[in-house]
Amino acid sequence: MGALDEQRWLDVRRFRALHAAGASVSEIARATGLNWRTVKKYLAGDAGVSPPKPTRRSTGQVIDAFAHVVDAWLRAELLLKGTVIHERLVQQYGFTGNYQRVKLYLQQARPRIAAELGIAPDQLAGLHRRFEVVPGAQAQVDWGDEGGILAHVGIPKVYSFHMVLSYSRDPFCCFTTSQDLASFWGCHRRAFAHFGGVPAAVVYDRTKTVVRRHVAPGEAVPLHPEAVAFAGHYDFDIDVLAAYRPTGKGRVERQVTIVRDHVLAGRGFSSLAELDAAFLAWVPQRHARTHRTHGEVIGVRAARDHAALRPIPARPYVIADRHLRHVGKDCLVAYAGNLYSVPARRVRHRQLVEIRASAATIAIHATVPDTEGNTLLATHQRAVGRGARVVDDTHWDGLPDGHTRAVTTTDPAGHGATGRRRPGHETARGPLQALLTRAAAAQITVEARPLSVYDQIAQASPFTNHTTKDVTRE
Template sequence: MFQYRQALVRMRQGDSDRQIATARIVGRRVAARLRELGEQHHWLDATGPMPEDEAIAAALGQPKRASTTVSSLQAQRERIQAWAQQGVSGVAIFAALQRELGWSGSYSAVRRMLADIRSGEPPETTCRLDFEPGDAAQVDFGAGPMLMHPDGKVRRTWAFVMTLCFSRHQYVEFVWDQTVATWLGCHRRAFEWFACVPRRVIIDNAKCAIVKACAHDPTVQRAYAECAEGYSFRIDPCPPSDPQKKGIVESGVKYLKGNFLALREFRHLADLNEQARAWVTQVAGQRVHGTTRQAPLALFAIERPLMQALPAIAPDLGTWHRVTLHPDCHIKFDYRLYSAPFALVGKVLWLRATDGAVALFDDFRHVATHCRALKLGERKTVRDHLPPDAQRFFAHDREWLASQARLVGAACEQLIERLLADKILERLRAAQGVISLVKAYGHPRLEAACARALAHDSPYYRTVKSILSTGADKTPLVELTTPSAYAKPRFARDAATLFASPNPQLDLLH
């Protein structure tokens, strides 16, 4: 249209069609047609106003060129259009046409048909989001390099990236997994890296953050909700299947992969994170950003004073898990065992695990807290959590038995020591039975019964019980003596004397 207006201006100035064509404004045929239209609509009068573009376009009335080529897939257009609306790729459509219809055409025909179908659809539009300083940060995970894990296997690492939406300053950390504990720990270290907290954190619908994704009413992970409350930020999840809402961090992850991970070597995870931190401050933070046209660190200096301060005391971040209390009064978490009151056996409890402790809750009621077990299979037990019978059994251990025996007397103490010193049979219950006789017979009688049992060299529970039940402990203990006539039997010999040779000549013969 600009060329048509220039041609009309030159005509109003008296130039011929040849002069206009020589000036390469329009061709002679177009100039001749335009002059004819100008004379009809009085556009060539230099004293009159120039026509509007709409009037020139309406007068020209250029028809659209109609394609004379008919696609070989025209008969299948509706079917292909239905497949395209379902999100089926062109390669899959091409294979289906060959399989179902025996079509022998080329894939280019399918591609042209899909392009023609999409040209008739309304174009997709986007809206660029603007953020105030300190308003929001966007978070995402990206695939990292393969490294040797401490368990001796090569595993995939994952890049946790938090990008401030205003300044584009980043926090990058590579981790081994995407669990809730890792997610919370990365948030804590990111806020400490920035030394401030944004008012919103925009995330996708990862399971470590969102239990149930929904465009209007998502369900947030209980542990992540506690993290947001502790650091005073709002969680802003993207609608399902709409990652464009966090395009800033998506671009940041792409930039990380293309600029940092490419052509670098890493010895281990610590080396990878050390290089990443140096890259963020020395390269990514100093570059001129393609959108803001300023360095992220320069904008961060403006943004940081407007962000929320870190809490005076860092919140105690923990992960929540549903566990069941087993009949042995213990729950199993992370291949370690923790006790809870026996009255809750069979119930589903809530477990909150932090780096140093494990707490158990019956709904909202706190029931137990344990130090975090370090070894696999380790058992943390509070004796009061066990049933009464088990509490009594475990309470009456060796130290308790020894202390109770000292209260009875020296004979009882000696008898208990001999019972517990048995190297073949565990006599803990026998010792407990002896001490339990105090309730029925009292300390003096039990001490006398133990003394009589030791005198007969029979330190057993049944012996002490028989002495007490028959009243033998009440009779004086008679010391048995051997008459002097029988003190040295005439023909008795010990083994050494019996086998000693009285004749040295016999030894020589042997």
């Protein structure tokens, strides 16, 4: 309703008393400039009837300048959340409108973009159980599969490791190319350093890096020896959920989705370092938000959570995934689809060696120590992906490298068929000289004989004469 309509509404209220005194609807309508039906409608109501609600201005007038940006994001990720879009518009483009403006625009933009792409957006919803703990008491851990987000740079698979403090919902995330034992516990060390301490307990599902084997419901779960050693070193308890109970760690399950929506969706990256940096840049925004469950600012609540964490040991516990492998004829050892070299002078073909794989390095040890008690043969940086060959050139010292191999089209010694050196003969000195010489047969001296010599040989041969006589008789 505009200012004129508001004034006319006040006139209707002012003339209500006149209507009660006997003034007709037509007279009041002429006095206020309103339609007689409108006057009749509001005069027929009681005194508590409010004026008509003002008409909303089109949201396109506010967000229209950013429509092309939002449409581009929707084409890259159709299900990108409205809160994320509003957050990025404010941070990157200085958008001054509120979230409702973005939400109303998305109601008409999302179906339009979906029709352009030929797909329909899925509306997904899930339920999870919530509970509260005291500060520093618990963290939850889970993996996320980010697929081929870095496939364009030769990294076929990327995984996200997530740890969330249960009291404050303070998140940590890092990205790896493997979910093996060394990478899993290496991510724990990074999470503890990020939080500045160790929680009293960590909740896991039945992953093979924590559980040695699966058992029937109700039985005690046998833990992996490395998990027991790691938890003992950092002084925290391992809490393994029952089978098919993802709601037991709903905080971290939700965090995986939040990181994908706010950090990864609609963006491109070229390395693991860029992925980690994008998460760390987003953390302050997460800390500034008020959580809908506990109703406090996450960063404020996280400060109490961090203060209650246990201290990190001065000496880190390094997990090494150990495997036995055979040495090949080329002094290479295969592990996880890649090849690593070992010193040729210290190994033999088919020798059994032990590989100790950490998240960053590959250490190769002999199963039997040498005279000085050492077992380490080689250490390499761990290769990313599969099909790589990591070789230290010094490991092949002493092996034939082909530098003595040579070929020639002439007699290397410069001798003829009799073994004596021919005068004026020179050994070929290069490809051009060999091309001009053509072949060793070209250097052999052939004796020139008159044809009469061959006639004499033919007449002196009794076998030849006997054959001639037979032919004459016939």
